[in-house]
Amino acid sequence: MPKNVVCPASVWATGQRSPRQHIADRLVGATRSETALTPAIAGWIIETYTDPGAIVCDPNPGPGLVLAEAVRAGRHALALATQPRWESALEANLDLARLAGSAGHATLLDSIDDPRAADLPGAVDLMLTGLRHTPTSEPSRVLVGLYEDLTAVADWVWPGGHIVITCRPWRRRGRLLDLPGKIHDAAEAVGLVPADHCIALTAPMHGHQLRPRHISRTGHRPESTDLHGQPTAHPTHIDVLIFRAPTTAPDPNTTTTEVA
Template sequence: MANIVPDSRPISRPTSAWATGEIGQTEQLADRYVAATRTAMVAMTPAIARRCILTYTAPGATVLDPNPTAGIALTEAARTGRHAVGIQPRQPQWQSVCDANLDLAWLAGAPAPARTLTGIADPQVANLPAAVDLVLTGVLLDRDGGHYNRALLDLYDDLRGVIDWVWPGGYVIITCRAWHTSRGLLDLPGEVDDIARAVGLAPHDRCVALTSPIRLRPGSAATHIDVMIYIVCQGRAPCLSLRA
């Protein structure tokens, strides 16, 4: 089984580009994810999720994905000893994929449990181990960028619904990429930044995470996903029901 990102600590602070594409996507999925996960990897890969989690949290932290689609962020959180919390995917077809990936993590001996909530009003919220340390989510569009505005509105609602669950100074990371469609290039990272600022998040870092190997041949280029990192302002207090 390929080791997507080494688990050894510590990982240094992020640079402008992360070498998260040296292991192919097929290898990243092998024995760890069901095949249907591949579609979701245009917004977040297991290597990128693991890099975010190992860089911005410690073992035992709580990682939340408010719209997990295939459950990549939750699966990597569980596999690295974090408490994984998700809200049911907005697209029902992803629920079985997410559940299957979390089951694989559990069968492989993932040391931390994963929980899926029905929504922000789910009574299980009161039983979570602590306030959230990291919100990690990816923005996924369909092949031609359809439902673009709907996806942005959903992201706004997702962030607004869970921002008060995060410790002051905690992180919110959103992964996405510019989207090439028959109508031209959609600047999804720029739109995401506008939404994050609108809900009160403070910009912290913006990196690119490579999804293919770095090549040294002239004219070659590695594809990437944007990793947009924000901090929850210190003036906020987490929801009391989430305290340990």
């Protein structure tokens, strides 16, 4: 059953340790290219929205950061097959989580048609995924991929259960994209109900001040400059969009929002 959640604060202090340091302590090095989530943020979300023994699903697991954190937290991780380039990192991260003495386990489905998926509708307590992108990614393709992932597994979540999607700020050709707004549109098109929008910090707080970390060798990256080629501040947060699975079946006559 979905956990009865006390509404969390809107800003989460999840950046006291750098993502690189946190990954070095619990995940393989290849996970450093995972940009949509950090171990601290994934762990915060899992602890906030589920109880031990719950099922946590990531339909697009990448190097398995969400799955490993779910297993470490004593939850049962579930995912569709990852891309071939991530397979070895995913297996290694799960091995590290198991070696840590975790009580959870992981199930990797071959596809949406895997026979083991037959009993999943209504069985998942939390769906958690991060929207990955690179400076050369095409926004429309990334968002269509998210829509397809949500369409495939949204009905696996308990009615009223939580679907959480994270993304880091995306600057393309010098302009900051409204990625949270586009994610909101994709989720609503699948029938999900908006519940909250939180900010998870990736930089530490000292007193009441946020201290951005120095990031070296970013001056020539497209995401580090504005329209005029001037350096921009490195992002200090990840957006966390929280939705609920509908408690009633969607009306087939309802017009859905086009994802673009």
